[in-house]
Amino acid sequence: MDKLSDLGEFKLIEKIADKFESDEEVYKGIGDDCAVLKKREDYTLMTTDMLVEGDHFNLDWQTPWQIGWKSIIVNISDIAAMGGLPKWGLVSIAFPGDIEVNFAEDIFDGMAEASEKHGMKIIGGDTTHGDLLTINVAVIGEVEKENLCMRGDAEIDDLICVSGDLGKSWAGLELLRAGKEGYTDYYLQPKCRLKTARRIAPHVNAMIDVSDGLSSEVGHICDESGVGAEVEKEKVPISNKTRKTGEDLDIDPMKWALSGGEDFELVFTIPRERFSKMEGENPVVVGKILEEGRYLINSEKRKLGRGYDHFDR
Known part of the structure; x- marks a missing residue:
């Protein structure tokens, strides 16, 4: 019998999606950052994320306040990726019996x-x-119909853009694992690009947040849009602090940018003729949408990796 580690997270999601029927009030169900419900004027967005001790946070590194903060941010980032605004949240927590009240x-x-x-x-x-x-x-959110952004709307020859530096969160995680101090803020208290997403949503075609690394997110856009992509390695934005952390730990920071995740930046595609609308946002163009194939371009052309998978251990 196959194990989840053999199947992989995203194949599991495909199997789950096949088991549940949709209805006429659902515009988009399983397969994007949020579910989308039809309303008279706007769309309703619904998303959920689970954080498990040992997998998504470590009580030796993170304060309970930071854990609570992160649990909200990861969900709001999904709402942002759809061009929407968060409205309401529902929180469910399983506590071990020995947890102190102050901790909770x-x-x-x-x-x-x-x-x-x-x-x-x-x-x-x-x-x-x-x-x-x-x-x-x-989290339940709302988005105007004209501002809705989904993974499946990329078009051939769109530019692939990133809203900011990548790899910074995973750099912090590796420092914590090594028992060293340094550039850990982005991992311990992540930020999301809600305001940026709202400003750019009217102009972009497809958008997704960086939960699992650039490779994974570009792959999701390709899957949902039925297209290919090429990413230019030298254009992937990595900060000097992240590069220095990589040097100190003897790890290539490009690995963190492509496959690390939890940066919660935005990856989006936009037609070339609309790129001038991005003035003031300072996105980094890292590649373009192709008819087919997924490639990482450096001195040679090779296949783009798959990124982080929660069941890949």
Whole structure:
């Protein structure tokens, strides 16, 4: 019998999607950053993410406040990737029995601050007991029909753009794993590009947030749009701090940018004639959409990797 580690996260999602029927009120179901529901004037966005102790956070490195903050940000980033605004959140947490009350309250404080900062209200949820601290957040948002951005709308010859530096979160994770201090802020307290996404949404074709690395996100756009892509390695934006961290740890920071994830930047495609609309946003053009194939271009042309997979251990 196949194991999840053999199947992979994204093949599992495909199997799940095949089991559930949609209905006429669902514009887009399983397969994008959010589900999209039809309304009279706008679309409703719905997304959810689960964080599990040991996989998504480590109690030795992160404070409970940081864990609460992150659990909200990862969901709001999905709403941002669709061009929308977060409105309401539902929080469910499984607490081990030996967790102190102050610890739990600090988690909720982090959630509250992240929610307030991004204009969202927590309206309900659930708590229960579990062997591992596990947090599931569901966020409901809204987006105007003309601003809706999905993975499946890329067109041939679109420019592939990134909203900011990549690899910075994974650099922090590797420092923490090595027991070293340094450039860890982006991992411990990530940010999302909600305001940027709202400004660029009217102009882009396809968009996705960087949860699992540039390779993975470009791959998702290709899958949903039925196109190919090429990414120019030398154009992938990596900050000097991230490069220095790579040197100190003897790890190529390009690996973090392509396959690390949790940077929560935006990857989007835009027609060349609309790129002038990006003035002031300073996106980095890293490649273009092709008819087929997925390539990483450097001194030679090779296939673009798949990025991070939660079941790949």
